[in-house]
Amino acid sequence: MTVEFQVQGVPVSELARRYGTPLFVYDGTALRDRFHGLRDRLHPAMEIFYSLKANPNISICALLHSFGARAEVSSLVELTTALRAGVPPQQVIFLGPGKSRQELAACLDSGIHAVVCESIPEVALVDELARERGVKAPVALRVNPRFAVKRSGLAMGGKPRQFGIDEEELFATTDLVKRFPDVDLMGVHVYMGTRILHEAVIVENTTRILDLAERLSAALNLELRMVDVGGGLGVSYFDGESDLDVQVLTDGLNPVIEDFTARHPGTRLIMELGRYLTAEAGTYVMGVRYTKTSMGERFAVADGGTHHHMAAVGIGSFVKRNFPMAVLNRLDEPATEEWNVTGPLCTPGDTIGKKVPLPPVRPGDLIGVHRSGAYGPTASPGLFLSHGYPAEVLVHEGRCHLVRERDSPEDLLQRQRLYDPTAHDAADVPH
Structure with missing residues (x-):
């Protein structure tokens, strides 16, 4: 009997039949278990x-919020998404190095917990906007520290970066509170790196960030009501990698947190997690259209590819390795062959897996890329060749929910305007 991949008892062939391929499938139970696996410890x-x-x-945001997650956002749409998903403003922070005036105004108007400012000119703009509104703007300062992250997949601090204000600059600018009277400097944010798979590194980073926050608070005379220690908790994708041991991690972190809270009982502590919460819960499902052999190598040409899942080909990674992949409708068959899994795009870059060990692949098979719940559509060129974005389906408590409709040709064309060279409307002629 053929063994088929299932999500909460729903066969992948049924999902493909109902929603088409390619599609992203998210397992609500996996999201819950991932969140509570850390939260409870x-x-x-x-x-x-x-x-x-x-x-x-x-829907992913709303489900995670129902488990107890707050929201960290970096664009106006993400802010709107979090609020519409039911996250209260006081459980939202906004960060990013290039916030627009419109985004900053929306932060103040919605009453979020903190705007994380990444430069002194940004603090000045927030001060101006707050003064116009007659409010005090809650601001946390993102710091680019002297120390660097170790053993990170992607470093975000400790070297010249667009992110944050250099530690040296902040310690030399002790009049910030006086310079910006309509800003409430209330916290510190440090994010050192991402995809960290070593518990001791996360503990060390957290310890050093909390120490830096205390020293900055004293130097700048700011009330330390919030410290965001970043996160960067990693997910294993490749051979030779192992997932974090949550018990080992929290056994190391909890005493550090306890020691800090004993000294600062009124300080709100924040850890940001994205990939760690969602990656494991997602599977990208592609239908195989054709198979062929070229110069001795096997190719499975699928209906999905890098335009939906750029992360799977190594975005943010120096070494290109395959995400875990399988023929989902025949899980029990041994992987006896090597296959290049490619998509429908007219570019050699549309190869989502190189020499992937798989069983013999046939047209009509469903190939899945596991651990695809993070940085799929959000980090991919979905409009390349005008294919558009795929459907997204959440399976929760045994029921399937279409949480994003597949783009249609009309969806992709509706915002374009056809130029008519025979028209002579003066309003369209530049002056």
């Missing part, structure tokens, strides 16, 4: 904020 003073950049689907 982590010190209660450390709040978990979901980073929408990993997967901005409004």
